Amino acid sequence: MSQSPLFLRARDEVVSLHEFFVAWYDKKTAATTDIDRFERVMGPGMKMIPPSGHMLERDAVVSYVRGSRAAFDGDYAIEIADVEPVWEAGNAIVVTYIEKQERRGVKTARRASALFVESSSAPNGVEWRHLHETWMQTAE
Template structure:
């Protein structure tokens, strides 16, 4: 497994790019210029997400959650991605881990994420999200 494999490069780019999508979609000043179709094209049909709360969301629930949070911030939402690593890889699937730091209206948090991607020529960056599991490293400040 190489951190420089083409699949690692595609999946890493997808992690960063998709979080840039969130920053734009969630900001009232930029949400109108964001293509929501990008979100719908990125998740595989069997996608599941487990956020730090432990609740399991399927693909449709995840998409609706993201859609509902459109323009919910006023320039005070940022995400930083760091420490992207591959932990498993085959010819057409890869598991990445990464740290996601968020600042939401002055409240800072960090989470560790692991995500399963599969190759897909029709998805942004050539990979689809199949599974995402997040856990708190630092809960939001009060």
């Protein structure tokens, strides 16, 4: 089955953004990691529902990420898996993916659904408009 150009851009954005997080949160690379990349892809009106179930507005998400710079010392990793298209119409797409994290030896996993809209100013040509995450059980 062929994949649409919009899906390929959204998939690349999911991977790229999480690579940014690893660099931003690590003390060794945080000083040379540019937050502008993150802020450019968080679209206007962007909302996030983390596993806690709270609704976060764009400004709260950006503020949290800014405030968490260099929070880890080489003990933070993210793996992205199973990025799949769910719905696509015009310049918008919904994808799902699994995000596996390891923080100071503790492993977690979450399934996410994300809505992207095309944006010529974004690094991968799409910006995040909505993100919903839920915890998954992990095998230790």
